[in-house]
Amino acid sequence: MVLQCLAPMLGGFQPHHPARDVKYHMKITMIGTGYVGLVSGACFADFGHDVVCVDKDAGKIAAIESGRMPIYEPGLDQLVGSNAAAGRLTFTTDVAAGVKGADAIFIAVGTPSRRGDGHADLSYVYAAAREIVEALDAPAVIVTKSTVPVGTGDEVERIARELRPDLDIQVVSNPEFLREGAAIGDFKRPDRVVVGTTGSERAIAVMSQIYRPLSLNQAPLMFTGRRTAELIKYAANAFLATKITFINEMADLCEAVGAQVQDVARGIGLDNRIGSKFLHAGPGYGGSCFPKDTLALVKTGQDYDTPVRIVETVVQVNDLRKRAMGRKIVKALGGDARGRTVALLGLTFKPNTDDMRDAPSIAIVQALEDAGAKVVAYDPEGMAVAAPMMPGVTMVGDAYEAAQGADALVLVTEWDIFRALDLKRLAASMAQKVLVDLRNIYPAAEAAEAGFALTRVGSQVA
Ligand SMILES: NC(=O)c1ccc[n+]([C@@H]2O[C@H](COP(=O)([O-])OP(=O)(O)OC[C@H]3O[C@@H](n4cnc5c(N)ncnc54)[C@H](O)[C@@H]3O)[C@@H](O)[C@H]2O)c1
Secondary structure (H helix, E strand, O other): OHHHHHOOOOOOOOOOOOOOOOOOOOEEEEEOOOHHHHHHHHHHHHOOOEEEEEOOOHHHHHHHHOOOOOOOOOOHHHHHHHHHHOOOEEEEOOHHHHHOOOOEEEEOOOOOEOOOOOOEOOHHHHHHHHHHHHHOOOOEEEEEOOOOOOOHHHHHHHHHHHHOOOOOEEEEEOOOOOOOOOHHHHHHOOOOEEEEEOOOHHHHHHHHHHHHHHHHHOOOEEEEEHHHHHHHHHHHHHHHHHHHHHHHHHHHHHHHHOOOHHHHHHHHHOOOOOOOOOOOOOOOOOOOOHHHHHHHHHHHHHHOOOOOHHHHHHHHHHHHHHHHHHHHHHHHOOOOOOOOEEEEEOOOOOOOOOOOOOOHHHHHHHHHHHOOOEEEEEOOOOHHHHHHHOOOOEEOOOHHHHHOOOOEEEEOOOOHHHOOOOHHHHHHOOOOOEEEEOOOOOOHHHHHHOOOEEEEOOOOOO
């Protein structure tokens, strides 16, 4: 329905009722069973489609099959369990077996930053594309769900034509916008679904059928050109990263001039043209997407001799900010961290995930250790992944254990479990009552009552 309204505006592609050879019930293969692939696969199965999830990591597949999720994502174990039990969701390590009879094969493998130059590393995408087309036994649609730079779909199409000139293989871009920690809700109730094609009626019809259940949730299915779809994903992430970086710089200015960044954020966010989301000042953006995607967009701009200077600056400012947080903590300790113990609450790049990729905590730990501090940390889900990344840090069982004997307590990631801590109890067990709240969640009055000298982001309270 929404598709019909939008289609004339969006790239001129017409909405499609299923062509005669397109079924309502789809057979879908998901290549890559990570944060995106597993959530997307389970949600597609929950819509009623038949889904095979493929991963070359045999340990991951074995874990899922035995009911253990390889990642922490709220609600995922129930969603996977119920759909697997219903026979709509199966798992394999065998790409060839997985793609047999599929209407659409989604590529959801990683696209990390390439070592050395910051370009997106597309080797996993192209390797998956080769494996898929070699195994195909019938015409199919290959869909890149991974975040990939402009032109990647063209290259996947070239690979398909070269290896399988005998088959009609369509290549579509369908970037994913889900957020870790809220991934299932985001997938099922997205703000929009973007589908980029080169105009193939079959591809448009298959994608329309795959996402048809979402029309019940009023999610706009937006068809566009393939290169445009690829760019939309990067533009979205770069814009959000810019918004975060903007408010972080305002926070620094607030500290310098004696203003309150939370009020500034509210004051500008209530303007509908700006909006209140992504205006929380903090230690800088991290995670598996924004850092690598902003960097990749910068590289694309340079490749096409069209620099995206705002994004270049955002990348630089954010990189500097993470280490600056380390200096902020040292300052709160009186300027010397040697021999002091700093307790970190939260290590993951945001709450409700175990994802440690590019988490600000990594740079903060490094800066503190460089300054001679000993670091103790607690995170509800991230410690298993974090421990080998920060071998000098002592991981403990909860926030109170972390605070025991520490000279400073630092809130790094705003997990719910940290929101209602007993500040008096924490303070009483510490060697020095120093609290650094990098997410601005503790009321200044409560911290003061507990005897803490409080440092926040974007306001002068200490
Ligand atoms: N994580 C997010 O929040 C998020 C959100 C939107 C978009 N994305 C994008 O989605 C893509 C995937 O991200 P992710 O976080 O799910 O990555 P991930 O590292 O969690 O998962 C990727 C999986 O692909 C598997 N894999 C790699 N090559 C394979 C192959 N040839 N055959 C089978 N399996 C293979 C890996 O073993 C791994 O399990 C990336 O491009 C990312 O930028 C991620």
